[in-house]
Every structure is written in structure tokens, then in C-alpha cells.
Amino acid sequence: MTPRTAAIPRHDVSIAWRRQFLRDVIDGLKRPQKQIPCKYFYDEIGSVLFDQICELDEYYLTRSELEILRVHAREMAELIGDDCVLIEFGSGSGLKTRLLLAELRSPRVYLPIDVAREHLEKSVRELANRFPSLHLIPVHADFTAFLRLPDTGDPKARRVVYFPGSTIGNFDPVAAVVLLRKIADLVGPGGGLLIGFDLDKDESIVWPAYNDRSGVTAAFNLNLLARINRELAATFDLAGFTHRAEYLRTLERVEIHLVSDRAQVVRVAGRTISFTAGESIHTEDSYKYSLDSIGRLTAQAGWTLVRRWLDSR
Ligand code: SAH
Ligand code: AVI
Numbered sequence: 001m002t003p004r005t006a007a008i009p010r011h012d013v014s015i016a017w018r019r020q021f022l023r024d025v026i027d028g029l030k031r032p033q034k035q036i037p038c039k040y041f042y043d044e045i046g047s048v049l050f051d052q053i054c055e056l057d058e059y060y061l062t063r064s065e066l067e068i069l070r071v072h073a074r075e076m077a078e079l080i081g082d083d084c085v086l087i088e089f090g091s092g093s094g095l096k097t098r099l100l101l102a103e104l105r106s107p108r109v110y111l112p113i114d115v116a117r118e119h120l121e122k123s124v125r126e127l128a129n130r131f132p133s134l135h136l137i138p139v140h141a142d143f144t145a146f147l148r149l150p151d152t153g154d155p156k157a158r159r160v161v162y163f164p165g166s167t168i169g170n171f172d173p174v175a176a177v178v179l180l181r182k183i184a185d186l187v188g189p190g191g192g193l194l195i196g197f198d199l200d201k202d203e204s205i206v207w208p209a210y211n212d213r214s215g216v217t218a219a220f221n222l223n224l225l226a227r228i229n230r231e232l233a234a235t236f237d238l239a240g241f242t243h244r245a246e247y248l249r250t251l252e253r254v255e256i257h258l259v260s261d262r263a264q265v266v267r268v269a270g271r272t273i274s275f276t277a278g279e280s281i282h283t284e285d286s287y288k289y290s291l292d293s294i295g296r297l298t299a300q301a302g303w304t305l306v307r308r309w310l311d312s313r
Contacts, residue, residue: 021040041283053216086160117140176301177301221258260276260280
């Protein structure tokens with residue numbers, strides 16, 4: 001049988017992506033605390049590494065959220081209602097998507113939005129084979145920049161955004177409110193949001209999730225420099241940088257850095273960037289929440305909490 005996917009057109013909003021990547025990297029590396037936005041982790045290799053992270057014993061987030069979905073997806077689907085337009089933010093491998101789609105009644109159309117093009121295409125191919133009657137519109141875009149969705153031909157259908165994985169935690173609280181407001185605008189009055197937040201927990205659980213024994217998270221972090229070498233003609237020596245992840249409880253976040261092991265100079269697209277020994281590039285934050293902080297954040301963005309589900313732990 002011919003895979004249905006050959007006929008799935010992708011909606012592409014990634015105009016001038018490379019130029020934006022270069023600008024963000026140069027701007028970020030010129031700051032006193034060097035930084036690179038974490039959305040650039042997800043090239044083809046980074047997406048595979050992220051999937052490996054999700055399978056690590058130490059990375060409790062995926063397991064916990066899958067448990068929540070297995071137990072409660074039916075109830076979630078009932079609250080979403082029949083005939084919805086489902087829009088997923090950062091759909092990744094689509095594993096969590098399948099559990100929700102299996103319970104949804106007659107969804108009109110499913111629009112996964114992701115910056116990782118190859119990953120998006122692969123997950124959409126798998127979904128198309130699993131849900132042959134589902135209307136799929138993959139959207140290759142940066143959801144922080146992206147505002148207009150393709151016309152789905154269902155102006156009256158309820159729009160619901162699905163945003164699992166605690167990807168919201170990769171945004172600082174101000175940016176998170178901006179993004180949640182943007183989602184409210186996207187779904188319109190009466191629309192919905194099903195979102196995953198990682199709760200704050202003991203350091204003995206959080207720290208290993210970002211410092212796994214097999215070094216996959218370190219490889220994921222370092223791949224950012226490899227990607228910059230590949231795509232922006234840079235000269236990062238990966239052996240000269242070390243992954244560092246710390247749980248800064250007072251700031252309610254895990255901070256991830258790449259630390260320069262020695263004084264060194266790197267060229268990026270013709271520009272020179274200097275590092276002192278021990279200087280770092282801040283590559284990601286992963287915020288952890290309390291039930292109160294989730295309530296405050298979502299209320300600030302104009303959302304009313306209808307229901308929440310926790311895992312057994
Ligand atoms: N939802 C999945 C994947 C989470 S990983 C899960 O819960 O396991 C984060 C996903 O969001 C990745 O697939 C990444 O490519 C995507 N992503 C990160 N920043 C993004 C952005 N600004 N715009 C679109 N997709 C983004
Ligand atoms: C996608 N995001 C929620 C992950 C997290 O846990 O913050 C990304 C990640 N970074 C390192 N490990 C996983």
C-alpha cells in the first residue's frame with residue numbers, strides 16, 4: 001500500500017530560518033552572559049537525541065506524563081469535545097499525540113507545529129498510517145514567531161491547543177505568559193488548551209534528569225555547537241566544552257550551560273568570539289512549577305483552569 005503521507009502537504013512558515021539562526025547566535029554570543037535560544041537544539045540529530053532522553057531512566061518527565069495520559073486521556077477527550085481542530089505545539093515524535101488522538105471523537109483536523117522538519121515529517125507519516133481518516137496539516141514553524149494558521153475550512157469548530165512535555169518550562173515566566181496569551185488568541189473565545197507542567201520536586205530526582213549517567217543530555221547540549229559548526233560555518237571544538245546542568249531551586253529552574261574548559265577563540269560565520277576558561281554559554285532553562293505558580297501563570301495569560309491531572313507520585 002502506498003503510504004498516505006506522500007499526499008500530505010506541509011505548511012511551511014520557516015522563511016529566512018538560517019539568517020535568523022545566525023543573528024540569534026551572534027547576538028547571543030556577544031552578551032556578557034553568552035546565550036543561545038534552546039529552540040536551536042532541535043535539528044535532525046538533536047531531535048533524535050531528545051527522543052533518547054525521553055527513554056532514560058533518569059528523565060522522569062516523559063514517563064510521568066505518559067502515565068497521566070494513559071489514565072486520563074478519555075476524560076481529556078471528553079472535555080475537548082467532538083469535532084475539534086487540534087493544534088499541537090512542539091509535537092516532537094508524536095508519542096503523546098497518539099494517546100490523545102486515540103480517544104478524541106471525530107477530530108476535524110490535526111495541526112502539529114514544530115521547528116524540527118524531519119521529525120515533523122516522520123511523526124506525521126506514522127500518524128497518517130495509524131489514523132488513516134484523520135485530516136493532517138503539518139506546520140513547520142517557530143511557534144513563538146508564528147501567528148497565522150493555514151485555513152482548515154472549519155471556522156466554527158472548537159480549536160484546542162495541545163502542549164505537552166513541559167516545553168512551556170523552557171520559557172521564562174514573562175515569555176511563558178506571552179506565549180500562553182498567543183495561544184488564547186489562536187484558539188479564540190471558547191477554545192481550549194491542554195498543557196503539561198513539570199512540578200517542582202526534590203533535587204535528588206530533578207538533577208539526574210539533566211545529568212544522566214549515559215551522557216545523552218550532554219550530547220544533546222553539545223550538538224548545539226556541532227549544529228552551529230555545520231550550518232553557520234563555525235569552528236567550535238566540542239572537546240573544549242562541558243555540559244553543566246544545575247537545579248537553582250530559588251529561581252525555580254534547571255539552568256543548562258556549555259562551559260568552556262579553557263581560554264579559546266571560535267569563528268562563527270567570519271566573526272571572532274572569545275571565551276575565558278570557565279566562561280559558559282547559557283543554552284536552556286527548564287522551569288519547575290508549584291500548583292500555585294501554574295495557577296498564577298495561566299490566570300495572568302487569561303486562562304480559566306477547568307481541570308488538572310497529576311501522576312501517581
Ligand atoms: N511534545 C513532545 C516533544 C517535547 S520536546 C513531548 O512532550 O515529548 C520540544 C519540542 O518542541 C521539540 O519537538 C522541538 O522541536 C519543538 N520546539 C521547541 N521550540 C520550538 C519553537 N519555538 N517552535 C516550534 N517548535 C519548537
Ligand atoms: C523539551 N523540554 C521540556 C525539555 C526539558 O526537560 O526542559 C528539554 C530538555 N533539555 C534537557 N533535557 C531535556
